[in-house]
Amino acid sequence: MRIALIGATGFIGSAILKEALSRGHQVTAVVAHPGKLAPAANLTPVGVDVLDQAQLAARLKGVDAVISAFSGHAQSDVYDYYLRGIRAIIVATKEAAVPRLLVVGGAGSLEVAPGLQLLDTPNFPAMYKPTAEGAREALRLLREEKSLNWTMLSPSAVIAPGERTGKFRLGGDRLLADEKGESRISVEDYAVAMVDELEKPTHLRQRFTVGY
Template sequence: MNIAIIGASGFIGSALLAEALARGHRVTGLVRNPERLAAHPQLTARRCDVYDAKDLAAQLRGYDAVLVSLRGQGANDVGEHYMQGFRAILQAARDANVKRLLVVGGGGSLEVAPGLELLDAPNFPEEYRGPAEGPREALKLLRTETVLDWTMLCPGAVIEPGERTGKFRLGTDQLLVDEAGESRISVQDFALAMIDELERPAHSRKRFTVGY
């Protein structure tokens, strides 16, 4: 496939890029600093500004799918800065007639009990609240979307460097935990699950999650 990845140089975006290239996809990495992307025969690196919907729309035309790995940049209100960028991306995707939009979500919006999301649990770390708010609001916005064919994949409570095992579970709206009560996924296995969804769509206009 011919795909674009917004945020291809970030922690999760770079794993998506590596997985997509390893499977033979042609990728355009849309990033703030194209020089950060290592040269690859199947990769085109381009500078983009996710807050400029008009310019971004021109960059998103013609791909089989667009993957979004966005990180809020605001020092004072990370969640709102995230949403400013995300709203611009949605508008650009609509204007560009993007066929499929695959979005990296966050574990904070997953349920740990009926009606209780992880982000609202009493023991949720305060230092992660700001970064977790953005993806949760993005999911709410996607669920009102009537034009785009979107999918959001949320990791477990912890996503970290590790191994590409291919041994994980998929879920829907509930946080997945292992036998030890931990909720985690390696960034490599997260990327594997996302590119699986790219190649074999199974969650059109839905959110799903991956964990051990």
């Protein structure tokens, strides 16, 4: 499959890139600094400013799917930068007539109780709020789309480097936790779940989550 992966050098994006290449997909890595990517079979790095909607649309033409691991973590105004980027990605995907958009979401918009999202709980870390609020707004934007075939995958509360086990649970809009009450997923298994969804779509126009 021909994939455009936006943010392929980031924490989650690099894991998705590794997983996609390991399965033989042809990946166009859409990044700000293509020189950061080591050469690999089936990998084509391209330098694009995601906020340049026209340039982005031109680069997305001809692929079977776009996976967005775009984030604004390195920016001073994370929330504003992220939303400008995700809006550009949505419009560019439609302009390029790409059949599908998969988006890396956040855990903050997952419910921990009926009507209560993780982001709105008292102990949610302040340093992660701009990112979580941006991801929640991105989900709202996607749900308002009338024609775009989108999917968002939210991780568990904790996503960190670990093992690729291939053993995890999938859920909907509620935060997943294990028997110890811990909500976690390795970035490697998150990537497995994302590429699984790419290959065998089961959450069209939906958000879902992954955890142990």
